[in-house]
Each structure stands twice: as structure tokens, then as C-alpha cells.
Amino acid sequence: MNKYAVEFKGTKEGVTIYCLEGADFTEILSDLAAKLRQRASFFGDAEVSIDLGNRELTEEEREALITTVTKNSRLRLKSIHSSQEKAPAITSAKRQGEMEDLSLDGFKEGRALVIKRTLRSGQYIRYPGHVIVLGDVNPGAEIAADGDIYVFGTLRGIAHAGANGDRTASVVALRLAPTQLRIADVISRAPDHDDLPDQPEYAYVQDLRILIAAITAKQNT
Amino acid sequence: MGEVIVITSGKGGVGKTTTTANLGVGLALAQKKVVLIDADIGLRNLDVVMGLENRIVYDLVDVVEGRCRVKQALIRDKRYDNLFLLPAAQTRDKNAVSPEQMKKLCEELKQEFDFVLVDCPAGIEQGFRNAIAGADRALIVTTPEVSAVRDADRIIGLLEAAEIKSFRLVINRLRPEMVKRGDMLDIDDILEILAIELIGVIPDDEKIIISTNRGEQVVTNANDSPAGKAYLNIAQRLLGETVPFLDLYQNQSFFSRLKRLIGLGG
Numbered sequence: 001m002n003k004y005a006v007e008f009k010g011t012k013e014g015v016t017i018y019c020l021e022g023a024d025f026t027e028i029l030s031d032l033a034a035k036l037r038q039r040a041s042f043f044g045d046a047e048v049s050i051d052l053g054n055r056e057l058t059e060e061e062r063e064a065l066i067t068t069v070t071k072n073s074r075l076r077l078k079s080i081h082s083s084q085e086k087a088p089a090i091t092s093a094k095r096q097g098e099m100e101d102l103s104l105d106g107f108k109e110g111r112a113l114v115i116k117r118t119l120r121s122g123q124y125i126r127y128p129g130h131v132i133v134l135g136d137v138n139p140g141a142e143i144a145a146d147g148d149i150y151v152f153g154t155l156r157g158i159a160h161a162g163a164n165g166d167r168t169a170s171v172v173a174l175r176l177a178p179t180q181l182r183i184a185d186v187i188s189r190a191p192d193h194d195d196l197p198d199q200p201e202y203a204y205v206q207d208l209r210i211l212i213a214a215i216t217a218k219q220n221t
Numbered sequence: 222m223g224e225v226i227v228i229t230s231g232k233g234g235v236g237k238t239t240t241t242a243n244l245g246v247g248l249a250l251a252q253k254k255v256v257l258i259d260a261d262i263g264l265r266n267l268d269v270v271m272g273l274e275n276r277i278v279y280d281l282v283d284v285v286e287g288r289c290r291v292k293q294a295l296i297r298d299k300r301y302d303n304l305f306l307l308p309a310a311q312t313r314d315k316n317a318v319s320p321e322q323m324k325k326l327c328e329e330l331k332q333e334f335d336f337v338l339v340d341c342p343a344g345i346e347q348g349f350r351n352a353i354a355g356a357d358r359a360l361i362v363t364t365p366e367v368s369a370v371r372d373a374d375r376i377i378g379l380l381e382a383a384e385i386k387s388f389r390l391v392i393n394r395l396r397p398e399m400v401k402r403g404d405m406l407d408i409d410d411i412l413e414i415l416a417i418e419l420i421g422v423i424p425d426d427e428k429i430i431i432s433t434n435r436g437e438q439v440v441t442n443a444n445d446s447p448a449g450k451a452y453l454n455i456a457q458r459l460l461g462e463t464v465p466f467l468d469l470y471q472n473q474s475f476f477s478r479l480k481r482l483i484g485l486g487g
């Protein structure tokens with residue numbers, strides 16, 4: 001039997017029970033019952049919600065879940081929901097401690113340098129990971145990152161993402177107006193008009209060219 | 222105790238010396254005790270602009286090398302009793318002074334003067350390092366040109382790195398009619414890049430050239446020189462007063478926008 005079919009997490013609002021990815025429903029019920037009994041006195045009559053991860057429940061299964069909670073504890077069940085509705089998917093990934101069980105579309109991991117100010121002309125940042133700037137990157141400033149570059153401000157300087165050769169790296173800015181963009185070994189310069197974009201954009205490599213697209217709600221960079 | 226303000230720009234010829242001289246006189250007019258230090262060693266000209274060239278006996282290098290006391294090197298202005306100049310050496314180069322020496326000198330002058338204004342040389346090398354060494358605040362001068370703004374940005378980065386936390390921007394030589402035609406950077410464009418507080422905008426004004434050639438400053442003729450008026454306003458803002466910005470554009474909507482940007486009322 002999978003010992004880790006569910007996990008508990010206490011928050012200010014109460015308790016959340018996570019149903020882990022990959023566990024089957026009977027495992028969830030038995031693990032849940034066991035853990036509830038163990039912790040019944042600890043949790044008392046706190047409010048609880050159940051996070052189902054990616055799974056869909058039949059009406060019957062839902063009933064079974066509710067019965068398990070009420071039979072084994074005094075917890076007050078507030079909601080049963082799936083991750084898509086509420087908790088971010090990363091939660092279940094983290095909980096399992098391994099990303100492989102999850103679709104990795106749109107996921108990227110790695111260390112990052114956070115710069116909480118504007119980079120000015122003549123300032124140069126080289127970092128072997130992602131770089132996140134909370135500010136502008138002015139003309140004459142340059143960032144070279146082995147990972148992605150995210151600018152929460154206007155990027156007017158030079159940005160080199162994937163500087164160690166990673167063509168899947170990307171550059172994102174609230175206003176993307178760089179002097180020059182480089183991703184891995186692909187280089188592009190600014191168009192010769194100087195209109196600032198009015199929405200966040202990201203730059204990525206496709207067919208050995210750097211393309212720029214607006215950031216929309218659903219995308220895979 | 223007074224404060225030390227360095228006037229700097231990065232790019233050459235944008236109006237550092239003109240600004241130092243005019244603000245010096247402007248603050249002296251407000252009865253403050255002011256000393257101007259010409260830190261542009263080897264290329265001095267604050268003395269010429271102030272019309273005091275023929276009175277120089279000792280200079281900055283003499284002071285730091287101990288050949289005279291500070292008091293002996295200070296030249297009193299012709300018109301204002303409370304305004305002094307510490308001239309640069311003309312025959313030496315910037316390496317004749319170290320940042321530590323400048324810092325000590327500024328500390329000393331600050332005891333006696335309300336304002337110590339340091340006229341910084343162009344560039345970002347030793348001369349710049351010396352000029353900012355003792356500064357509490359900085360005024361960054363730029364003109365509405367892309368290259369000057371770029372250099373100002375570089376300077377701001379260096380000032381931040383040098384832990385000078387307070388700096389404000391002077392935009393010099395603005396030509397409103399060129400901005401209107403779209404041929405010159407607008408104040409908004411400059412502020413958007415530099416993102417620092419504006420302390421004043423000086424219009425391009427031929428009276429500046431006429432008066433500096435005479436060793437006089439336009440700020441004394443604020444009534445018939447727009448640049449003089451603008452400098453007087455900056456001097457007052459340095460003294461902590463709130464002075465509305467000049468309407469160089471005769472255009473209300475532009476300036477209400479500007480004021481919102483720099484956080485002055487309305």
C-alpha cells in the first residue's frame with residue numbers, strides 16, 4: 001500500500017488535505033482514515049478542505065470521501081476541489097518531491113538571481129541561472145543569464161538568455177524594447193522604430209530566429 | 222553643519238560649471254555661506270566663469286599637499302561677501318588629489334559653510350571619483366540628448382554604487398520649440414529612463430554665454446533671463462522650498478503632467 005496517498009497541511013484558514021498524484025482512490029481512503037484517526041485530537045474541529053490534485057471524482061467517491069472524514073474526525077469539511085480550480089499545480093509536484101509524475105509543460109526550475117532595482121548604463125550582470133529584475137534595464141546595461149531573463153519593468157538594454165547555449169531559454173519583459181536580444185547563439189537587434197509595446201511580451205527561439213509574442217494566459221515557453 | 226553637493230554629468234560640456242556658478246550665486250543671494258570647489262584639475266574654468274582668474278594664488282592641490290591652509294586658498298567673490306571659490310590647479314592632473322584628501326577637505330569646509338558645491342570634471346575616472354568623494358548629495362546635469370542622458374544614467378549607477386543616496390536631475394539647454402516639433406527629447410522621455418527626481422529645467426539661453434564671458438551669472442538677472450529664473454528656482458528648491466516649475470511651454474496640460482510625474486501637487 002502506498003503510505004503517502006494523502007498529506008495534511010495546516011494553514012491559518014484551517015487544514016488542507018492533498019490527495020497525491022498517482023495514488024488510487026482506495027489508497028487515498030485508507031490513508032486518509034488512518035491519518036485522521038492519528039491526528040483527530042490534534043486537529044479538533046478545524047475547517048478542512050480536500051485538494052484532489054488532477055483527479056476527477058464520481059459522485060459515489062465524493063460521498064465516500066466525506067464519510068471518511070466525518071467518521072474518523074470532528075473536522076468540518078468546507079470544500080472538495082481539484083488543483084486546477086484552486087491550489088496551483090506546483091503544490092502537488094512539490095509534495096511528491098519529484099517532478100516526473102507531473103506534466104512538465106510550462107515548468108522550469110533552477111536558481112535565480114533577483115535584482116530589486118533598475119540596472120543602469122554600464123552595469124553588467126552575468127549569472128549562471130535565471131535573472132529576475134524588479135525594475136528597468138536601461139540602454140547600455142547588459143544581462144547575461146544561463147537561464148531565462150524576466151524584467152518587471154522596461155527592458156531597453158541588452159539581454160542574453162541561455163548564455164551557455166540553451167536555445168529554449170526566453171526573455172520576458174513588461175515592456176520589451178531591447179537594444180539587442182540574444183538567446184544562446186541567436187542574436188537579434190531592435191527594429192529601427194522606437195515604439196514601446198503596451199503589453200508584456202516574451203522572446204524565444206524558433207527555427208534559429210528570435211520571435212517575440214505577447215504573453216497570453218495560456219502558453220508554453 | 223553644511224552640506225556638500227557635487228554637480229556632475231558624465232558627458233562633457235553639458236553645463237556643470239555654469240550650473241555650479243549660478244547655484245553658488247543663487248544660494249549666496251539667499252544669504253547662505255557658500256564655497257565652490259573646482260575639482261576639474263588641469264582644465265579649470267570655474268574661476269574664469271566667476272571672473273576671479275586674476276586673484277588665484279593658491280589652489281586645491283596646494284591645499285591638499287599642505288603648501289597652504291584652506292583659508293589662504295579661498296577666493297572671495299567680487300560681489301558677494303559670503304561666496305568663495307577654491308580654484309583647481311591648472312598645471313597638475315587629476316591624480317594629484319586622492320578621494321581621501323577630497324573627503325577630508327569637504328569635511329573641513331562643511332564645518333564653516335552652509336553649502337559646498339563641487340564642480341566635477343567630465344568622465345568617470347579619477348577626477349570624478351575625487352569630486353564625489355566628500356559629497357552628501359549630487360545634482361546630475363544632462364541636456365536633452367540621447368548621449369548625455371545615457372551618460373547621466375551611467376553616473377547615477379556609479380553614485381548609487383558609491384552610496385550617495387540623494388541625487389536630483391537638472392535638465393539643461395532645453396529648447397521648447399524643438400521639443401514641440403519632436404526634434405528634441407522631451408522631459409518625460411528623460412525622466413522615464415533616468416527615473417530620478419527633477420530639480421529644475423534650464424532653457425537654452427544665449428544670455429548665459431554673454432554673461433559668463435563677463436564673469437557674471439544669469440541668476441542675478443532672473444527677471445530678464447529665463448535661464449536665470451530657472452537657476453534661482455533650483456537654488457530655492459535646494460533650500461527646501463517648493464517652487465512651481467517654469468512653464469517653458471506655455472502649455473498647461475504638459476506641465477500638469479510633468480508635476481504629477483515628479484510628485485509635486487495636482
Ligand SMILES: Nc1ncnc2c1ncn2[C@@H]1O[C@H](COP(=O)(O)OP(=O)(O)OP(=O)(O)O)[C@@H](O)[C@H]1O
Pocket residue numbers: 230232233234235236237238239240261341342343393394395423424425426427429430433448
Ligand atoms: N542653458 C544654456 N544656454 C546656453 N548656453 C549654455 C547653457 N548652459 C551652458 N551653456 C554653454 O555651454 C558651454 C558648456 O558649459 P559648461 O562649461 O558649464 O559645461 P561643463 O559641463 O562644465 O563642461 P566641461 O565638461 O568641459 O567641464 C558653455 O559655453 C556655456 O556657456
Ligand SMILES: [Mg+2]
Pocket residue numbers: 237238239261266340341
Ligand atoms: Mg566644467
